[in-house]
Amino acid sequence: MQGKLYLCATPIGNLDDMTFRVLETLRSVDLIAAEDTRNSIKLLNHFDIHTEMTSYHEYNKYDKAKWLIEKMLEGTNVALITDAGTPAISDPGEVLVAECHKSGIAVTSLPGPAACITALTLSGLPTRRFCFEGFLPSLEDKKDRKRILEDLKDESRTMIVYEAPHHLKQALNDLYETLGNRRISICRELTKKFEEVNPTTLEDAISFYKDNEPRGEYVLVIEGKSLKEQDEEKRLSWQEMSIEEHMKFYEDAGVPHKDAMKKVAADRGVGKRDIYKALLEND
Numbered sequence: 001m002q003g004k005l006y007l008c009a010t011p012i013g014n015l016d017d018m019t020f021r022v023l024e025t026l027r028s029v030d031l032i033a034a035e036d037t038r039n040s041i042k043l044l045n046h047f048d049i050h051t052e053m054t055s056y057h058e059y060n061k062y063d064k065a066k067w068l069i070e071k072m073l074e075g076t077n078v079a080l081i082t083d084a085g086t087p088a089i090s091d092p093g094e095v096l097v098a099e100c101h102k103s104g105i106a107v108t109s110l111p112g113p114a115a116c117i118t119a120l121t122l123s124g125l126p127t128r129r130f131c132f133e134g135f136l137p138s139l140e141d142k143k144d145r146k147r148i149l150e151d152l153k154d155e156s157r158t159m160i161v162y163e164a165p166h167h168l169k170q171a172l173n174d175l176y177e178t179l180g181n182r183r184i185s186i187c188r189e190l191t192k193k194f195e196e197v198n199p200t201t202l203e204d205a206i207s208f209y210k211d212n213e214p215r216g217e218y219v220l221v222i223e224g225k226s227l228k229e230q231d232e233e234k235r236l237s238w239q240e241m242s243i244e245e246h247m248k249f250y251e252d253a254g255v256p257h258k259d260a261m262k263k264v265a266a267d268r269g270v271g272k273r274d275i276y277k278a279l280l281e282n283d
Contacts, residue, residue, distance in 0.1 A: 003030070003072035005100050006079040007093065009086040009112025013191035015046060022110050023047055029077040033068060035091070039083050056080065061092035065099045072105050086114045090134035090162060115190055116160045119219035122197045123158070123185035126224075130158040136171060149178040152222075156230060159222040165214040172209065175222065176202040183223040188216040238267045243278045 006025050011017040026032060026049050033056035034040035040053060056064050068078055080087045080096060086109075087093035100107045116132050133152065137144040152159055152175075163171045175182075179202070186198045186205055200208070202222075238246060243264065250260035261279075265272040 001075055002105055003074070003076040003078060005068075005072060005096065005105060005107045006077070007087045007097070007107065007109040008079045008081050009110060009114065010040075010043060010081050010084060011191065012084045012113045012115050012118065013189065013195075015043075017113050017191060018047065019110065019112050022112060023049070025110060026051060026079050026081075029079040031071065031076055031078050033064075033078055033080045033096070035082045040081060043081075051079075056092065056096065058092045061095045065096045068096060069099050069103050069105065072100070073103065084113075084115070086112060089114055089116065089132075113191065115162070115187075115217075115219050118190050119185070119187040119197075119221050120158065120160055122187060122190075123221035124199050125158045125183065125185060125221055127158065129156070129224075130160060131155060132160045135162045135164075136174075139167065139170060145174070149174055153178050154225055154230065156224045156227055158224050159220075161220040161222065163218045163220055165216060165218065168214040168218055169206075169209050171220070172202060172206050175220075176206060179222070179225075185221040187219040187221065190219065235267065235269050238264075243268075243275060244282060247275075247279070 006029060008022045008025055009019070010022070026044070026047075029051060032040070032044075032051050032053045034053050035055075035057050037053050037055050044051070044053070054064075054068075056068065072078055080093050082091045082093065085091075088097050097107055120127055120130055133148070137148055139145065161171070161175075175184075181201050181203045184200060184202050184205060186200065187196065189195045198205075241249070246264045246267065247257075247260050250263050251257065255263065261272050261275045265275045268275075
């Protein structure tokens with residue numbers, strides 16, 4: 001009988017956030033795959049858990065995934081834990097989950113803490129629609145970093161980004177240069193004694209960290225571009241061409257003349273009669 005993979009969420013700060021279900025699972029499985037066994041042993045000792053551990057991290061995720069798959073095919077039940085939070089979220093666990101599905105091994109997730117969701121709920125920014133970017137590409141990977149930032153420029157959903165303290169200042173500068181002065185909530189030490197949530201703007205955040213050294217792991221929750229702002233930018237972009245060129249754009253695509261006038265009027269935020277009048281004057 002095949003084993004099973006259990007994705008076990010662990011506390012992101014406060015140990016009291018550990019769920020009873022995760023504790024029971026960590027005690028009952030045959031093997032725990034941990035991102036950093038040196039960190040995880042402290043967690044397991046705190047809860048008096050003595051299950052065997054093995055390392056599974058960014059630098060061995062492919063080779064070790066094959067080994068873990070073989071173990072589970074032989075009947076071993078494996079629990080996967082990360083240093084903090086939910087496995088497979090901005091974490092090498094996603095590779096192991098994908099390999100399990102390929103091999104027909106059952107996977108279940110034991111929900112619990114996730115820094116991205118915790119920060120979002122504390123941010124004061126819209127939560128109905130959001131996207132999670134995780135860590136931005138490294139400073140060395142300039143091409144991919146620029147591309148991702150450009151993709152975020154027109155994102156209308158609230159954005160969530162992780163950042164390390166030694167890269168925070170550069171990240172804030174890059175976000176400001178690309179997105180402009182958006183609202184942002186800067187979160188650190190989540191669920192811990194000195195938890196901080198700072199609702200501010202990118203401009204003010206850059207100014208603050210000129211005199212204050214970043215410390216701890218950060219979650220940045222960033223305001224998306226409003227739909228109204230997007231519509232206004234699109235409307236202004238049409239102003240760069242003449243009304244005749246605008247009409248030609250639609251008519252070349254097969255749109256009948258009258259319908260083209262309606263579309264041009266809608267694009268430019270004016271009435272159809274204004275377009276008709278302008279075309280007559282320029283005829």
